[in-house]
Amino acid sequence: MTDPNPKPLLAVDGLTLQYRTRDSIVTATYRVSFDVFTSDRYVILGPSGCGKSTLLKAVGGYIRPVEGSITLAGAQISKPGPDRVLVFQEFDQLLPWKTVRENVLFALVASGRLKGREAAERADHYIAKVNLTGFADSYPHMLSGGMKQRVAIARGMAMEPQILLMDEPFAALDALTRGKMQEELLQLWDETKVTLLFVTHSIPEAVRIGNRILLLTPHPGRAKAELGSTGTDLVGPDGLTLSARIDSLLFDRHPTARSNAHG
Numbered sequence: 481m482t483d484p485n486p487k488p489l490l491a492v493d494g495l496t497l498q499y500r501t502r503d504s505i506v507t508a509t510y511r512v513s514f515d516v517f518t519s520d521r522y523v524i525l526g527p528s529g530c531g532k533s534t535l536l537k538a539v540g541g542y543i544r545p546v547e548g549s550i551t552l553a554g555a556q557i558s559k560p561g562p563d564r565v566l567v568f569q570e571f572d573q574l575l576p577w578k579t580v581r582e583n584v585l586f587a588l589v590a591s592g593r594l595k596g597r598e599a600a601e602r603a604d605h606y607i608a609k610v611n612l613t614g615f616a617d618s619y620p621h622m623l624s625g626g627m628k629q630r631v632a633i634a635r636g637m638a639m640e641p642q643i644l645l646m647d648e649p650f651a652a653l654d655a656l657t658r659g660k661m662q663e664e665l666l667q668l669w670d671e672t673k674v675t676l677l678f679v680t681h682s683i684p685e686a687v688r689i690g691n692r693i694l695l696l697t698p699h700p701g702r703a704k705a706e707l708g709s710t711g712t713d714l715v716g717p718d719g720l721t722l723s724a725r726i727d728s729l730l731f732d733r734h735p736t737a738r739s740n741a742h743g
């Protein structure tokens with residue numbers, strides 16, 4: 481029987497995050513709360529500067545909250561750990577002097593996750609999962625942007641973290657490649673059911689990737705609404721697509737039935 485009240489894997493409660501510079505304090509997020517359950521594809525969506533990246537860094541353990549708490553499987557997050565892996569937007573997140581296989585292996589071995597043959601087998605397994613077996617001995621400069629992002633995803637997945645944190649991983653790709661990468665990520669999720677926390681400012685991407693979507697207000701980010709998504713942009717009983725509903729909530733616009741939002 482399934483538990484009617486499952487405990488969240490990740491619980492973010494009343495989170496206020498700030499940057500303190502020499503002469504000012506910037507509040508990035510204000511009292512944001514949300515829960516992520518095992519195997520969720522949880523998307524944080526909001527305009528540029530609303531604190532999405534800052535939130536992800538706090539879940540990664542790189543920023544301490546000034547207020548509120550973050551717990552993973554019931555334990556307070558206080559520092560970075562191999563149970564949370566970040567995939568960034570930038571193509572330069574790989575080590576340029578290491579091959580694809582060495583990049584994936586390095587993370588596994590340096591974190592103490594695995595060593596020797598086990599590490600090599602795990603690395604090859606995830607390189608195959610992102611369809612890069614034929615490029616395992618290539619260096620990053622020999623790969624396209626999309627291929628580099630696949631390596632970053634394989635490296636993150638190989639760590640078998642409790643949650644994979646993705647900060648606009650496809651934002652720097654052309655539209656066709658971006659669509660293909662979204663499809664591949666969903667396939668990978670189908671095979672692994674990895675829990676995703678995915679940040680984007682694109683409404684169509686949020687609708688495509690997420691099973692649950694948290695909308696943040698413009699700076700400083702506050703939780704505005706949480707929506708469930710089927711992963712497709714179906715028209716609801718009110719005649720609105722999910723994109724149109726999100727658009728109206730994010731920008732306080734009057735929704736138009738069957739209108740399409742662009743992100």
Ligand SMILES: Nc1ncnc2c1ncn2[C@@H]1O[C@H](COP(=O)(O)OP(=O)(O)OP(=O)(O)O)[C@@H](O)[C@H]1O
Pocket residue numbers: 499500501506507508526527528529530531532533534535681699
């Ligand atoms: N290192 C920093 N020092 C001071 N302020 C910062 C720093 N990093 C971010 N900020 C500020 O914190 C706020 C939130 O930034 P953040 O990068 O988290 O937003 P975002 O929603 O991820 O934006 P984008 O979609 O453009 O990446 C912004 O006002 C930003 O200027």
